Amino acid sequence: MFASDLNRRTALKTMMAGTAVLAAPAILRAQTLKKVRFGTNWVAEAEHGGYYQAIADGTYERAGLDVEIVMGGPQANNRLLFYTRGLDFYMGGNMIQSFLAVREEIPSRVVAAIFQKDPQCLLAHPGKYATFEDLKNSKSIYLSNEGVASYFQWMISKYGFKVDQVKPYTYNYAPFLSDPDSVQQGYATSDPYKVGLEAGFEPQVFLLADQGFSTYSTMIEARNETIDSDPEMVQAFVDASILGYTNFLYGDNTKARELILKANPDTTMERMDATIANMKSFGIVDSGDTLTMGIGAMTDARMKGFFDEMVAVGVVDGTLDLAASYTLAFVNKGIGLDVPR
Numbered sequence: 001m002f003a004s005d006l007n008r009r010t011a012l013k014t015m016m017a018g019t020a021v022l023a024a025p026a027i028l029r030a031q032t033l034k035k036v037r038f039g040t041n042w043v044a045e046a047e048h049g050g051y052y053q054a055i056a057d058g059t060y061e062r063a064g065l066d067v068e069i070v071m072g073g074p075q076a077n078n079r080l081l082f083y084t085r086g087l088d089f090y091m092g093g094n095m096i097q098s099f100l101a102v103r104e105e106i107p108s109r110v111v112a113a114i115f116q117k118d119p120q121c122l123l124a125h126p127g128k129y130a131t132f133e134d135l136k137n138s139k140s141i142y143l144s145n146e147g148v149a150s151y152f153q154w155m156i157s158k159y160g161f162k163v164d165q166v167k168p169y170t171y172n173y174a175p176f177l178s179d180p181d182s183v184q185q186g187y188a189t190s191d192p193y194k195v196g197l198e199a200g201f202e203p204q205v206f207l208l209a210d211q212g213f214s215t216y217s218t219m220i221e222a223r224n225e226t227i228d229s230d231p232e233m234v235q236a237f238v239d240a241s242i243l244g245y246t247n248f249l250y251g252d253n254t255k256a257r258e259l260i261l262k263a264n265p266d267t268t269m270e271r272m273d274a275t276i277a278n279m280k281s282f283g284i285v286d287s288g289d290t291l292t293m294g295i296g297a298m299t300d301a302r303m304k305g306f307f308d309e310m311v312a313v314g315v316v317d318g319t320l321d322l323a324a325s326y327t328l329a330f331v332n333k334g335i336g337l338d339v340p341r
Contacts (some may be wrong), residue, residue: 033066034233039078039087044071044263046275047189047218048091049256050114050245050285050295052263056255057247063240065233071263083108088226089237092219094118095306096150098325099316107224110326112238112296113216114245117209117284120151120217121188123195124204125180132206136161140182142169147185150315151213157313158212173198188282193274207282214306216298217284227327238330242296245285246336249276286341293332300328 040048051069054060060067070087072078082090083106090108092098098110122135129135136159143152143166155161167175169185176184177199186192188207195203209215220241222234248256257272279285289297303326311318 033061034064036060036065036067036089036233036237037070037087038067038089038091038237039070039072039076039082040091041072041078041093043073043266044069044260045190045267046257046260046272047119047279049248049253049260049272049276050241052244052259053248053251053253053256054240054244056259057244057251059240059243059247060237063236065236065240067237067240069263082221082223085223088222090221092221094120094150094215094217095219095303095325096215096310096315098219098221099307099310099320099322102320102322102324103317108221109224109227109324110216110219110298111222111227111234111330112220112242113298113331114219114241114296115217115284116287116290116297117207117282118213118215118217119187119189119282119284120147120208120213121186121191122206122208123176123184123186123191124206125182126201126204128180129183129204129206132211133159135183135206136165138165138181138183140167140175140179141165142167142176142182142184144169144171144185151208153313153315154213154309155208189275189278189284190271192278193271205282210282214302214309216302216306220296227329231329235330238296239333239335242294242331242335245295246339249280249285250339250341289332292334292337294335294337296331296335298326298328298331 038051044052055067055069070078070081078087079090081087092110095110101108122141124135129137135141147169148166152161152166156163173195176182188205192203192205220238227234247253257269260272261267261269286295289299304322307316307322310316
């Protein structure tokens with residue numbers, strides 16, 4: 001079985017410096033590749049690099065898969081396409097979305113957590129606030145409606161932030177840049193670089209994950225029917241994607257970045273350089289449990305801890321079946337650990 005081969009017999013060999021490779025059985029290589037459609041939740045960017053890497057270096061192909069990445073964006077609704085069987089896998093945002101899917105009786109589960117830390121952060125002007133709790137002194141925290149309804153409820157409960165601090169976030173840096181006392185939501189992987197380009201200074205970054213907001217992020221989601229009917233394909237996609245991220249972060253990612261730039265000409269190589277550096281420095285992909293279990297790792301304890309916190313602050317209903325939102329069957333197998341960091 002290919003899934004067990006990946007776990008027990010897959011050789012993490014080096015075809016080029018720092019690049020791990022899936023060695024698929026010969027009988028599988030001779031078969032027709034299985035077509036897989038994977039939907040991202042935004043336009044192509046370095047945060048998605050592992051998937052493009054697995055295409056560029058042939059990891060998916062060696063796993064018996066012909067993977068098409070269906071790019072998300074402001075005009076796309078890939079989550080709906082996933083639910084209606086137009087996609088085989090979907091890249092989720094954080095676990096709150098998966099909890100809400102259970103509430104809506106949508107039969108899907110998280111099968112891997114590519115980001116161990118949610119990149120969600122708060123940005124402040126340099127030198128203005130020494131600690132995360134000092135942000136409570138700001139009179140203007142620019143947040144989206146989604147942010148107010150999710151992580152800000154946790155900030156209120158755990159740290160004592162106030163609703164009257166919130167100002168509408170319009171996806172424009174101007175209000176934040178014009179007020180040195182203000183704070184703005186952002187993504188730690190990309191917004192520090194973009195603020196630097198626009199404002200000429202490097203903002204302070206307060207990563208919510210480092211303050212205790214413990215959700216996984218950028219997960220791989222699969223429908224229950226896919227998990228039940230073709231677990232070998234799910235395992236192959238998960239393992240190949242994990243190796244994709246391992247090689248993207250620690251190997252030669254030149255061809256993957258070229259694919260990203262082709263799919264999204266609005267990005268730049270310099271921005272991708274900054275994003276990859278931030279992914280590493282903040283431990284977004286590879287930290288904590290991944291150091292012993294491999295990228296994509298998940299645990300029941302962490303899932304329950306985050307679920308309980310979201311119940312406590314009223315973001316999710318405590319009667320939801322937590323176990324229906326994820327499965328550990330396809331992760332924690334040590335894939336990619338032999339690649340030098």
